[in-house]
Amino acid sequence: MIKLSKVFICLSFVFIFAGVASAQEFKSLPEPAKTGGKSLLESLSLRKSDRNITAKPLPEQELSNLLWAAWGINRPDGRRTAPTARNEQKIEVYAVLQDGVWLYDAQNNRLQQVLPSDVRNRYAPAGVTLLYAADVKDDFSEMYVGSVYQNAGLYCASAGLANIVKVSGKNELKGMLPLKKKYEVMAIQSVGYIN
Numbered sequence: 001m002i003k004l005s006k007v008f009i010c011l012s013f014v015f016i017f018a019g020v021a022s023a024q025e026f027k028s029l030p031e032p033a034k035t036g037g038k039s040l041l042e043s044l045s046l047r048k049s050d051r052n053i054t055a056k057p058l059p060e061q062e063l064s065n066l067l068w069a070a071w072g073i074n075r076p077d078g079r080r081t082a083p084t085a086r087n088e089q090k091i092e093v094y095a096v097l098q099d100g101v102w103l104y105d106a107q108n109n110r111l112q113q114v115l116p117s118d119v120r121n122r123y124a125p126a127g128v129t130l131l132y133a134a135d136v137k138d139d140f141s142e143m144y145v146g147s148v149y150q151n152a153g154l155y156c157a158s159a160g161l162a163n164i165v166k167v168s169g170k171n172e173l174k175g176m177l178p179l180k181k182k183y184e185v186m187a188i189q190s191v192g193y194i195n
Protein backbone atom coordinates (compact mmCIF):
# COMPACT_ATOMS: atom_id res chain seq x y z
CA MET A 1 0.00 0.00 0.00
CA ILE A 2 2.79 2.42 1.02
CA LYS A 3 4.74 1.50 -2.09
CA LEU A 4 1.72 2.20 -4.30
CA SER A 5 1.21 5.66 -2.80
CA LYS A 6 4.92 6.44 -3.32
CA VAL A 7 4.60 5.45 -6.98
CA PHE A 8 1.51 7.67 -7.27
CA ILE A 9 3.34 10.68 -5.73
CA CYS A 10 6.35 10.17 -8.05
CA LEU A 11 4.08 9.92 -11.10
CA SER A 12 2.26 13.11 -10.07
CA PHE A 13 5.60 14.96 -9.93
CA VAL A 14 6.52 13.61 -13.38
CA PHE A 15 3.22 14.83 -14.87
CA ILE A 16 3.42 18.24 -13.15
CA PHE A 17 7.02 18.69 -14.34
CA ALA A 18 6.12 17.63 -17.90
CA GLY A 19 3.24 20.11 -17.89
CA VAL A 20 5.46 22.98 -16.73
CA ALA A 21 8.23 22.05 -19.17
CA SER A 22 5.82 22.10 -22.13
CA ALA A 23 3.87 25.17 -20.95
CA GLN A 24 3.66 27.65 -23.81
CA GLU A 25 2.49 31.17 -23.59
CA PHE A 26 -0.02 32.49 -26.08
CA LYS A 27 -1.60 35.90 -26.47
CA SER A 28 -4.94 36.17 -28.27
CA LEU A 29 -5.29 39.10 -30.62
CA PRO A 30 -8.48 41.10 -31.19
CA GLU A 31 -10.25 40.33 -34.48
CA PRO A 32 -8.38 42.39 -37.13
CA ALA A 33 -10.29 45.25 -38.75
CA LYS A 34 -10.78 44.45 -42.43
CA THR A 35 -12.46 47.69 -43.43
CA GLY A 36 -11.60 51.35 -42.90
CA GLY A 37 -8.32 53.20 -43.10
CA LYS A 38 -7.18 55.36 -46.01
CA SER A 39 -7.84 54.19 -49.54
CA LEU A 40 -5.21 52.11 -51.33
CA LEU A 41 -4.31 55.00 -53.64
CA GLU A 42 -3.98 57.43 -50.74
CA SER A 43 -1.89 54.87 -48.84
CA LEU A 44 0.40 54.42 -51.85
CA SER A 45 0.85 58.16 -52.11
CA LEU A 46 1.77 58.32 -48.38
CA ARG A 47 4.02 55.24 -48.15
CA LYS A 48 7.54 56.09 -47.03
CA SER A 49 10.32 55.08 -44.67
CA ASP A 50 10.53 56.95 -41.39
CA ARG A 51 13.48 56.67 -39.00
CA ASN A 52 12.00 58.75 -36.15
CA ILE A 53 9.76 56.25 -34.43
CA THR A 54 8.83 56.32 -30.74
CA ALA A 55 9.02 53.29 -28.44
CA LYS A 56 5.38 53.72 -27.39
CA PRO A 57 3.72 50.27 -27.63
CA LEU A 58 0.92 49.84 -30.15
CA PRO A 59 -2.60 49.06 -28.89
CA GLU A 60 -3.44 45.36 -29.38
CA GLN A 61 -6.02 46.23 -32.04
CA GLU A 62 -3.39 48.11 -34.07
CA LEU A 63 -0.94 45.23 -33.71
CA SER A 64 -3.57 42.74 -34.83
CA ASN A 65 -4.50 44.87 -37.86
CA LEU A 66 -0.84 45.30 -38.81
CA LEU A 67 -0.03 41.58 -38.59
CA TRP A 68 -3.15 40.65 -40.48
CA ALA A 69 -2.41 43.18 -43.23
CA ALA A 70 1.16 41.87 -43.45
CA TRP A 71 0.59 38.13 -43.45
CA GLY A 72 -2.95 37.33 -42.33
CA ILE A 73 -5.44 34.88 -43.74
CA ASN A 74 -7.96 36.61 -45.99
CA ARG A 75 -9.94 33.67 -47.41
CA PRO A 76 -11.76 30.67 -45.94
CA ASP A 77 -9.28 28.27 -47.58
CA GLY A 78 -6.42 29.69 -45.51
CA ARG A 79 -4.74 31.73 -48.21
CA ARG A 80 -3.03 34.95 -47.25
CA THR A 81 -2.77 38.70 -47.87
CA ALA A 82 0.53 38.03 -49.71
CA PRO A 83 1.05 35.45 -52.47
CA THR A 84 3.59 32.59 -52.34
CA ALA A 85 4.66 30.07 -54.98
CA ARG A 86 2.27 27.11 -54.97
CA ASN A 87 0.74 28.70 -51.84
CA GLU A 88 3.61 27.21 -49.83
CA GLN A 89 3.42 30.07 -47.30
CA LYS A 90 7.13 29.76 -46.49
CA ILE A 91 7.58 32.84 -44.35
CA GLU A 92 7.18 33.51 -40.64
CA VAL A 93 6.58 36.81 -38.91
CA TYR A 94 7.82 37.52 -35.38
CA ALA A 95 6.92 40.53 -33.25
CA VAL A 96 9.45 42.01 -30.82
CA LEU A 97 7.39 43.45 -27.96
CA GLN A 98 8.06 44.64 -24.41
CA ASP A 99 7.18 41.18 -23.06
CA GLY A 100 9.36 39.14 -25.40
CA VAL A 101 9.43 37.89 -28.96
CA TRP A 102 6.27 36.37 -30.38
CA LEU A 103 5.48 34.30 -33.47
CA TYR A 104 2.37 35.42 -35.37
CA ASP A 105 -0.07 32.52 -35.65
CA ALA A 106 -2.59 33.74 -38.24
CA GLN A 107 -4.75 30.58 -38.13
CA ASN A 108 -5.57 31.17 -34.49
CA ASN A 109 -5.23 34.95 -34.57
CA ARG A 110 -2.79 34.89 -31.70
CA LEU A 111 0.86 35.27 -30.80
CA GLN A 112 3.03 32.48 -29.47
CA GLN A 113 5.88 33.48 -27.22
CA VAL A 114 9.25 32.23 -28.45
CA LEU A 115 11.51 34.34 -26.23
CA PRO A 116 10.36 35.66 -22.85
CA SER A 117 12.92 38.44 -22.44
CA ASP A 118 12.69 42.08 -23.46
CA VAL A 119 15.18 42.42 -26.33
CA ARG A 120 13.89 45.73 -27.70
CA ASN A 121 17.18 47.46 -26.89
CA ARG A 122 18.81 45.44 -29.70
CA TYR A 123 16.71 47.36 -32.21
CA ALA A 124 15.92 51.01 -32.96
CA PRO A 125 13.02 52.40 -30.89
CA ALA A 126 9.65 51.13 -32.17
CA GLY A 127 6.20 50.17 -30.93
CA VAL A 128 6.89 46.79 -32.50
CA THR A 129 9.75 45.42 -34.58
CA LEU A 130 8.65 42.78 -37.05
CA LEU A 131 11.14 40.07 -38.01
CA TYR A 132 10.66 38.26 -41.31
CA ALA A 133 12.12 34.76 -41.40
CA ALA A 134 12.20 32.54 -44.46
CA ASP A 135 14.16 29.68 -46.04
CA VAL A 136 17.48 31.17 -47.16
CA LYS A 137 17.91 28.37 -49.71
CA ASP A 138 14.59 29.11 -51.43
CA ASP A 139 14.95 31.37 -54.50
CA PHE A 140 11.60 33.02 -53.75
CA SER A 141 12.17 33.96 -50.12
CA GLU A 142 13.24 37.53 -50.81
CA MET A 143 10.07 38.01 -52.86
CA TYR A 144 7.94 36.70 -50.00
CA VAL A 145 9.63 38.96 -47.48
CA GLY A 146 9.24 41.94 -49.81
CA SER A 147 5.53 41.27 -50.37
CA VAL A 148 4.88 41.02 -46.65
CA TYR A 149 6.81 44.13 -45.64
CA GLN A 150 5.13 46.10 -48.40
CA ASN A 151 1.72 44.99 -47.08
CA ALA A 152 2.78 46.13 -43.60
CA GLY A 153 4.18 49.41 -44.97
CA LEU A 154 0.93 50.16 -46.80
CA TYR A 155 -1.06 49.39 -43.66
CA CYS A 156 1.17 51.88 -41.80
CA ALA A 157 0.51 54.55 -44.41
CA SER A 158 -3.21 53.82 -44.21
CA ALA A 159 -3.25 53.98 -40.38
CA GLY A 160 -0.89 56.96 -39.91
CA LEU A 161 1.95 54.87 -38.46
CA ALA A 162 5.65 55.19 -39.22
CA ASN A 163 7.75 52.30 -40.47
CA ILE A 164 11.11 51.40 -41.89
CA VAL A 165 12.44 48.17 -43.39
CA LYS A 166 16.05 47.25 -42.65
CA VAL A 167 18.41 44.42 -43.30
CA SER A 168 20.96 45.79 -40.84
CA GLY A 169 20.08 44.28 -37.46
CA LYS A 170 18.51 41.17 -38.96
CA ASN A 171 21.03 38.94 -37.15
CA GLU A 172 20.50 40.44 -33.69
CA LEU A 173 18.77 37.30 -32.40
CA LYS A 174 20.80 34.77 -34.39
CA GLY A 175 20.60 31.36 -32.72
CA MET A 176 17.98 32.56 -30.22
CA LEU A 177 14.77 31.94 -32.16
CA PRO A 178 13.25 28.48 -32.71
CA LEU A 179 13.39 28.85 -36.49
CA LYS A 180 12.56 26.06 -38.93
CA LYS A 181 15.48 24.34 -40.68
CA LYS A 182 17.19 26.66 -43.21
CA TYR A 183 15.11 29.65 -42.02
CA GLU A 184 16.81 32.92 -41.11
CA VAL A 185 15.58 36.41 -40.36
CA MET A 186 15.98 38.14 -43.74
CA ALA A 187 14.65 41.62 -42.95
CA ILE A 188 13.21 43.58 -40.05
CA GLN A 189 10.62 46.36 -39.97
CA SER A 190 10.23 48.91 -37.19
CA VAL A 191 6.67 50.20 -36.78
CA GLY A 192 5.27 52.79 -34.41
CA TYR A 193 4.20 56.31 -33.78
CA ILE A 194 5.98 59.18 -35.50
CA ASN A 195 8.33 61.10 -33.21
Ligand SMILES: Cc1cc2nc3c(=O)[nH]c(=O)nc-3n(C[C@H](O)[C@H](O)[C@H](O)COP(=O)(O)O)c2cc1C
Nearest residue numbers: 047048049050051146149164165166167168169187
Ligand atom coordinates in the same frame (compact mmCIF):
# COMPACT_ATOMS: atom_id res chain seq x y z
C1 LIG B 1 15.39 45.45 -48.49
C2 LIG B 1 15.61 46.79 -47.83
C3 LIG B 1 16.65 46.95 -46.96
C4 LIG B 1 16.86 48.14 -46.29
N1 LIG B 1 17.85 48.23 -45.37
C5 LIG B 1 18.00 49.38 -44.68
C6 LIG B 1 18.97 49.45 -43.65
O1 LIG B 1 19.66 48.47 -43.34
N2 LIG B 1 19.10 50.61 -42.99
C7 LIG B 1 18.31 51.71 -43.28
O2 LIG B 1 18.47 52.76 -42.64
N3 LIG B 1 17.36 51.67 -44.23
C8 LIG B 1 17.18 50.53 -44.93
N4 LIG B 1 16.21 50.44 -45.90
C9 LIG B 1 15.34 51.60 -46.17
C10 LIG B 1 15.74 52.31 -47.46
O3 LIG B 1 16.89 53.10 -47.25
C11 LIG B 1 14.58 53.18 -47.96
O4 LIG B 1 13.48 52.32 -48.27
C12 LIG B 1 14.98 53.98 -49.17
O5 LIG B 1 15.85 55.03 -48.81
C13 LIG B 1 13.80 54.58 -49.92
O6 LIG B 1 13.06 55.40 -49.06
P1 LIG B 1 11.48 55.24 -48.96
O7 LIG B 1 11.20 53.87 -48.36
O8 LIG B 1 11.02 56.35 -48.04
O9 LIG B 1 10.92 55.33 -50.32
C14 LIG B 1 15.99 49.25 -46.54
C15 LIG B 1 14.93 49.10 -47.45
C16 LIG B 1 14.75 47.88 -48.07
C17 LIG B 1 13.57 47.70 -48.99
